[in-house]
Amino acid sequence: MIARLIARRAINLVITLFLISLIVFAVTQLLPGDVAQMILGPYATPDNLAVLRTRLGLDRPAMAQYLEWLSGFLVGDWGPSFTMNRPTRDLLLPPLSRSLELAGLALLGVVVVGIPLGILAGLKENSVVDHLISVVSYSGISVPAFVAGSLFILLFAGLLRVLPGSGYVPISRGLWPWLRHLILPAATTMLMLLDYVIRMTRVGVVEVMKSKYIRTARLKGLPLAYIIRRHVLRNALLPTVTVLAMNMGWLVGSMVIVEMVFAYPGIGRAIVSAITTRDLPVVQAGVLLLALITCLSTLAADVAYAFLNPKIRYT
């Protein structure tokens, strides 16, 4: 059953990725502005432009360019960047790993902060605490990441001067310098998911607390802390954890704006700057890479959910 599910989803995944590659390639072909002109500047001679176009393969039919690009991408040869004299891989993979660091830390923060708050709100349903948590987390999603991030910079880097407002330091130069630079971007990223996680957890807890087995456990006289640990958490957290896993790819893609606000050298920022300089290989490979991560994390979460929850095994 699960093998069939995975096979079916894998086929869909391949189709989706193929379509994405088509869309991305088509859209990048539409980008206005001549790449050769962008690289050589406004005073380039027509001869030089023609030579460069031939060298970049821009003079060949779009279909041939697409096929060559796709087959190259599949075997890991993403070609050279148009504007930087380096392979596309080197411009995308290190930023991707930095983005994953940021996403991982934000996800950890969401779990550490969001799940306890969600449990608290669920246990004290409709109390002042519940409403307070809901208002605070709600305002978190109503403020766009670039607004929240800018305000964080203003407060923590400007007024309080306790945290750096931009940049990145590799972990090899020490845990604290690395972490210091990650705190504000990670907190901003957290805001995007926090409300969702708190709500999911809260609803899960509220539903489980109303169930008969919890009533039985309470009537048996078991201590509340034990019931929460043994019964409530196990049943209430499954959907939350699945949703988090499913959102990993989405998270990496949505960090574009956070990376721009904090000048964080991640993959989103790499793609945005490649869009502005018309560095097509970087844009194409970058977007396809992010879509691949999104699809794979959704697939992984679906399969994990099917394993964990026998009710959902679809045929």
Add this chain to the structure above:
Amino acid sequence: MSGGMQIQETAGLRFRQRLGQIGAELRSNPTFLAGTIIVLLFLFLAAVGPYITPHDPLAFDFRARFSPPSSSHLFGTDDYGRDVLSRVITGARISMLLALYSTIFCLLVGTVLGLIAGYFGGWADEILMRLMDTLLSIPALLLGLLIVASLGRGLTNVMLAVGVVYSPRIARVVRGQVLAIKEEQFILAARSQGESSLYIMAREILPNVAGPLIVEASLRMGFAILLQTSLSFLGMGFSPPTPDWGLMVNEARYFIFDAPWTLIFPAIAIGLTITGFNLFGDGIRVALDPTRVRVSRGEE
């Protein structure tokens, strides 16, 4: 004949009763009322903005650069000495128009695609939904960026970008609703009567998916502003000196420590508008379907 009339009347009566219930529910929902007040305030600013600004939103005044908030400039001035309050007020129109246009766009496109996919099923469904999944697996902001980058900046193109990004979500909602009611008696009856597919979709199915569509549309407005201001913030929305909120926050970043008011006021306007639409949409959702729990997410 008279029997038919009677049935129609009771159905009409029931509909009016339901509307009354929804109205009562909405009136007693404080978050919906708060949301409505905020939305109305910004709609008002969008409508009369240019006539009530204390200063010209585009006028430079180099003697008054970076004035802190004062009685002559309530929100202070920016790096060109332009009045921030006037720019925030004028900016309401761009954001509101954009939210409205792009929501209408994705409602139209999403509803048509969702109806076709759900009603005909089979290959049409397979192809359309694959395409929707594809668009959904590209991060929203990146897809928007790519579209605006290839079409160019400006109101129409940003509207198109936001519309394309959010259409698949509407299509999914509509398709799900269609699948849920497709085998109902009244659809089968219409089909056996020989009604055309177009008629069945427009007259029998569409009214039954209207509820979820209204909810979706009211929530989309907030998301549309979120995406639009984010695009502007990245320099992919409008060109300076357009008084657009996202662009204002972007320009203010360079003077953030010296003139925080240039950042704070447009930021508040953005947050407040999105909150307003979210509260408004959630209120409608709860009123139309009290059993459902809110599950909206930041950038969905």
